[in-house]
Amino acid sequence: MADVKKVATRDSYGNALAECGAKYPNLVVLDADLAGATKTGVFKKAFPDRFIDCGIAECNMTGIAAGLATCGKVPFISSFAMFAAGRNFEQVRNSIAYPRLNVKIGATHAGITVGEDGATHQCNEDIALMRTIPGMTVIVPSDDVEAKAAVEAAINHDGPVYLRFGRAAVPVINENADYKFEIGKGVVLREGKDVTIVATGICVAEALAAAEKLAADGIDTEVINIHTIKPLDEETVLASAKKTGKVITVEEHSVIGGLGSAVCDALCAKLPTPVLKIGMNDMFGESGSAGALVKKYGLDADGIYSKAKDFLK
Numbered sequence: 107m108a109d110v111k112k113v114a115t116r117d118s119y120g121n122a123l124a125e126c127g128a129k130y131p132n133l134v135v136l137d138a139d140l141a142g143a144t145k146t147g148v149f150k151k152a153f154p155d156r157f158i159d160c161g162i163a164e165c166n167m168t169g170i171a172a173g174l175a176t177c178g179k180v181p182f183i184s185s186f187a188m189f190a191a192g193r194n195f196e197q198v199r200n201s202i203a204y205p206r207l208n209v210k211i212g213a214t215h216a217g218i219t220v221g222e223d224g225a226t227h228q229c230n231e232d233i234a235l236m237r238t239i240p241g242m243t244v245i246v247p248s249d250d251v252e253a254k255a256a257v258e259a260a261i262n263h264d265g266p267v268y269l270r271f272g273r274a275a276v277p278v279i280n281e282n283a284d285y286k287f288e289i290g291k292g293v294v295l296r297e298g299k300d301v302t303i304v305a306t307g308i309c310v311a312e313a314l315a316a317a318e319k320l321a322a323d324g325i326d327t328e329v330i331n332i333h334t335i336k337p338l339d340e341e342t343v344l345a346s347a348k349k350t351g352k353v354i355t356v357e358e359h360s361v362i363g364g365l366g367s368a369v370c371d372a373l374c375a376k377l378p379t380p381v382l383k384i385g386m387n388d389m390f391g392e393s394g395s396a397g398a399l400v401k402k403y404g405l406d407a408d409g410i411y412s413k414a415k416d417f418l419k
Contacts, residue, residue, distance in 0.1 A: 110277045111250075111277070111281075112276055112278065113250035113276070113278060114271075115250065115272050115276065116145050117145055118247070118250040118251075119184075119212055119214065119257060120144070120145025120146055120147065121148055121254065122253065123148065123149040123212075123257060124149045124151075124152045125254070126257060126261055127153045130261055132178060133179075133182070133261060134158070134171075134174055134180065135153075135156065135157050135158070136160055136171055136182065137167075138160050138161065138163060138167050138183075138185045139159060139162045140214075141184075143215065144186070144214045144215075146182075164194045167183050168197035168202065169197060169201055171183045175208045175209050180208055181210070182211075182212050183209065183210070183211055184214065185214075186227060187216035187217075187229035187232045188226070188227050188229040190213035191213055191236055191268065192229060198211065198268075199239050202266050203239045203241050206241055206265055207266065208264060208265060209266050210261070211269065212269050212271065213270050213271065214271045214273065216229055216358070217230060217272060217307070218230065218358060218391040218396070218400065218403060219272050219308060219396040220273050221393070221394060221395050221396040221399060222393050223393070224391070224393035225390040225393075230358070230386045230390075230391065231359075231363070232359070233246065233335055233359050233364040234364055236336075237367075239266075241265055241266060242266050243263060243265065243267045243334065243336060244268045244334065245259075245269050245335070246270045246306045246334075247270075247333055248279060248280070248306070248311065248331055248333060249276055249277065249280055249311070250278050251279075251281055251285060255285075255287035256269055256333065259288070259289050260289075270307065274308070276311060279314065290337045291334070292304075292332045292334070292339035293331045294342065294346070296327065296329040297328055298326040298328035298329075299326045299328070299350060300326045300327060300418075301327050301328070301414065302328045302329075302330065302346040302354065303316065303328070303329045303353075303354045303414070304330045304346075304356070305329065305330070305332070305356040306331070306333065308400075309356040309405055309410075312400075312405060314329055316408075316410035319408075320414060320415075323415070325418065327414075330343065332369075335364065335368055343372055343373070344372065344376055344377050351380075352380050352381075353369065353373065353381045353382075354381070354382045354417060355370075355381065355384065356384045356385070356405065357384070357385045359385050360385060360388065361388070366383030366385060382417040384404065384405065384410060386403060
């Protein structure tokens with residue numbers, strides 16, 4: 107994988123905002139003193155008059171964005187996922203979602219790949235938090251191409267959107283002419299008949315690599331990229347589950363309340379199917395390099411492959 111192009115989706119986020127700035131004059135970006143890390147500084151450099159640094163005051167930033175939305179602007183608020191979703195939950199719920207304001211939340215540094223910053227900054231609960239808020243759309247891009255497309259799609263979507271980006275560079279897997287991003291629509295990246303792997307975010311590339319390893323053992327694996335956790339593409343998930351009869355979900359998030367829970371909700375209601383949820387198992391992360399942590403918690407290709415083999419026994 108050394109020769110594969112890799113880009114951190116937080117970089118994609120910053121570049122997409124700058125690219126969209128010229129196209130959407132009502133786009134405004136707010137940050138909480140982290141523009142260098144969240145990469146919103148790229149937008150700030152291009153459009154300084156439409157950038158607001160709110161300081162280390164995420165809740166206040168959310169209130170400002172809500173006000174801007176009532177005036178016809180399309181504001182993006184940005185911070186680390188731990189702050190954008192965690193510290194900010196009440197303001198997102200009451201100031202943005204309850205009045206259904208057109209505010210977008212760009213949450214970077216999500217999951218354990220925040221790495222050395224440790225458990226206090228490794229937010230593995232944000233998808234669950236945002237999924238519970240009525241009317242909130244939740245998007246977790248898998249790579250650079252998808253992240254840029256998601257930003258523009260969010261701009262054109264009427265209503266609050268939570269976008270989850272990562273710190274670590276990940277393989278670019280969507281560089282093909284047929285790629286099309288659509289909110290709420292999953293993508294079948296590989297067709298198979300023996301088992302379905304439903305993955306999101308950084309785990310999509312690892313799921314594809316795990317599928318190759320399973321294929322070497324004669325296990326034909328279907329891989330679905332679910333970039334929109336809410337609303338979930340139930341049609342694609344159900345069709346694949348009906349075909350393979352077994353489902354594995356993979357996410358850089360708690361197995362409680364995230365992608366796995368969303369998939370299980372759909373299957374339990376309409377097509378009861380055995381499901382293995384791979385993610386963070388009701389635990390906090392720890393300090394370490396992104397690569398070492400992904401491997402330790404079994405979110406890399408080898409870990410997915412091993413757990414899938416045990417599940418399929």
